[in-house]
Amino acid sequence: MADIHLTREILRAMLRGEVPARMVVQMGLQHLMSVCPFCREEVKAVEREQTAGAPAGYNRTLEVLPTLLEDHVVRLEAEQRQARRDLAELLRFPREERVGRVRRARGRFRSAVLVRLLIEESRKHIPAEPEVAFHLAELARTVTHANPRMPEHFDLIVLATVHMANACRVGETPRLAEDHFLHARHVIQTHGVTHPEVLAKVDDLEGSLRKDQRRFEQAEELLVRAAMLFRLMHASEDAARVLLNLGTVYNLRDEPLRAIETTRSALDMMPPESEPQLYLCGRFNLACQLFSAGLREEAEEALEIDVDLFHRFADPWTQLRFTWLRGKLGEARGDTGTAEQCYREARDGFISEGRGYDAAMVSMDLALLYLRQDRTDAVRHLAEEMVPILAAQDVHREALAALVLFQDAARRDDLTIEKVSAAAAALQVARGNRSRE
Numbered sequence: 001m002a003d004i005h006l007t008r009e010i011l012r013a014m015l016r017g018e019v020p021a022r023m024v025v026q027m028g029l030q031h032l033m034s035v036c037p038f039c040r041e042e043v044k045a046v047e048r049e050q051t052a053g054a055p056a057g058y059n060r061t062l063e064v065l066p067t068l069l070e071d072h073v074v075r076l077e078a079e080q081r082q083a084r085r086d087l088a089e090l091l092r093f094p095r096e097e098r099v100g101r102v103r104r105a106r107g108r109f110r111s112a113v114l115v116r117l118l119i120e121e122s123r124k125h126i127p128a129e130p131e132v133a134f135h136l137a138e139l140a141r142t143v144t145h146a147n148p149r150m151p152e153h154f155d156l157i158v159l160a161t162v163h164m165a166n167a168c169r170v171g172e173t174p175r176l177a178e179d180h181f182l183h184a185r186h187v188i189q190t191h192g193v194t195h196p197e198v199l200a201k202v203d204d205l206e207g208s209l210r211k212d213q214r215r216f217e218q219a220e221e222l223l224v225r226a227a228m229l230f231r232l233m234h235a236s237e238d239a240a241r242v243l244l245n246l247g248t249v250y251n252l253r254d255e256p257l258r259a260i261e262t263t264r265s266a267l268d269m270m271p272p273e274s275e276p277q278l279y280l281c282g283r284f285n286l287a288c289q290l291f292s293a294g295l296r297e298e299a300e301e302a303l304e305i306d307v308d309l310f311h312r313f314a315d316p317w318t319q320l321r322f323t324w325l326r327g328k329l330g331e332a333r334g335d336t337g338t339a340e341q342c343y344r345e346a347r348d349g350f351i352s353e354g355r356g357y358d359a360a361m362v363s364m365d366l367a368l369l370y371l372r373q374d375r376t377d378a379v380r381h382l383a384e385e386m387v388p389i390l391a392a393q394d395v396h397r398e399a400l401a402a403l404v405l406f407q408d409a410a411r412r413d414d415l416t417i418e419k420v421s422a423a424a425a426a427l428q429v430a431r432g433n434r435s436r437e
Contacts, residue, residue: 083113087121095135102142110147115140115156122163128315130171137163154191155198158184166205169212172357181206200229204242211245214429216253223249237278240269244282247289256293263289272309280309280318288325296332303329320349324362331369339369351389357427360386360403364424367406371417376410383410402426 086109090098102109122136141160144150165180184202187193207222223246230239243266251259263286272279283306290299303310303325310322327342343366350359363386370378387400387407406423409415 079111079113083111083117086111086114087117090118090139091121098135098139099142102139102146105146109143110150111143112150112152112156115143115150115160118143119159119163122167126166127170128317130167134164134167134171137161137167152195154187154193155195158187158193158198159201161187162202162205166208169205169209172355174209174212177209181209196229196233197235200226200233200235200238200242203229204238204245207242207249208245211249211252214252216249219249220246236269237274240266240282241278242266243269244278244285247285251285251289251292256289259289260286260293276309277313277318280306280313283309284321284325291325291328291332296329299325300329300333316349316353320346320353320358323349324358324365327362327365331365336369336373340366343369359389360427361424364420364427367410367415367420368417371415371420376413376415379415380410380413383407 090101090109093101118136118140122133122140125133125136137160141157141164144153144156144160147153150156161180161184165177165184168174168177168180181202188199188202193199203222203226207219207226210216210219210222223242227239227242227246230236230242243262247259247263247266249259250256250262263282267279267282267286270279270282283302287299287302287306290296290302303322310318313319323342324346327339327346330336330338330342343362347359347362347366350356350362363382367379367382370376370382383403383406387403402423406415406420409419
């Protein structure tokens with residue numbers, strides 16, 4: 001839809017006479033040449049009739065351009081309507097039938113607009129439903145492959161592929177994510193993909209993978225470059241999303257004050273009503289970073305301000321992290337009852353969702369709470385519960401080894417706060433190592 005709005009603005013500016021005719025003509029020509037292959041041929045035909053720089057040439061172009069722009073708007077609106085119908089029809093089929101429907105179709109399911117709609121639909125399912133997100137991104141790539149003459153063919157292959165990679169990252173299959181990123185980079189190099197939107201998105205999503213792998217210098221380099229490219233395109237919401245991620249990198253790197261500054265910059269660029277869930281994510285990150293910096297009261301205030309917003313999103317990913325942070329804040333202010341309840345609720349929820357690492361990390365917070373209360377029996381019981389439950393999930397062998405050592409120490413009543421903190425750090429490292437596999 002952005003192309004339609006830009007085209008209309010060019011047309012309105014020209015008809016109102018608010019900018020010099022030559023500038024409007026050049027803007028219109030450049031826009032049409034970049035986004036509309038049908039108009040491109042018409043514009044070239046007009047240019048061939050012109051004498052370079054002659055006023056008559058511009059007068060001729062001024063006569064033709066309104067018609068071209070109006071035709072372009074009508075064509076784009078029709079493509080949008082058809083693509084939305086195609087998307088709705090595809091989503092009505094069972095998931096396992098959709099790829100076959102695309103491949104067997106002759107005229108349907110072939111447009112670049114449909115590819116972008118599928119990619120956007122895929123993005124909506126991150127982080128709560130990575131399997132659905134992967135399927136929709138893969139379907140977008142299937143549509144692209146089915147039409148080699150599609151405008152921006154290789155750009156869209158790259159975009160679909162990196163969204164598949166991101167779904168693998170969130171779904172904790174990092175080896176597959178790595179493979180998809182490598183394929184996307186190969187397409188960029190082989191086919192000369194240069195569109196800044198595409199390059200920024202690749203850097204953005206690959207930066208998230210490097211963050212998960214705790215390769216923080218690479219993550220920072222990729223995310224800074226992505227933010228710069230999005231800003232150059234005046235894509236402020238995309239730039240804000242990248243800066244939120246960069247703030248997380250700084251927080252994981254034990255630079256909470258830098259993380260707070262970066263996250264606040266991102267939130268300043270992001271109207272709450274435009275993408276409320278993304279805004280909520282940023283506010284949650286800010287509360288976590290304030291807590292990491294030792295600013296508990298500010299963290300609690302930030303969380304309290306956004307409590308209604310948190311309640312708007314009932315997905316487990318949002319609610320479990322909200323509960324976990326409430327537990328940390330409760331413990332910090334001495335409310336151990338609330339802390340224990342929140343930790344247990346978050347741990348059980350992560351186990352139900354199959355998120356073994358998060359469940360293990362909450363369990364470490366719960367173990368530390370028990371140790372500070374001299375509840376060694378509770379620590380021992382917790383350790384006995386943790387290992388078999390998390391062993392049944394897809395937890396890296398290094399993480400499982402750290403948990404077994406934790407269990408052995410608990411059985412010997414040899415656990416200390418320092419040892420539990422070390423075990424938690426080992427789990428973080430193991431998670432990063434798993435992301436490198």
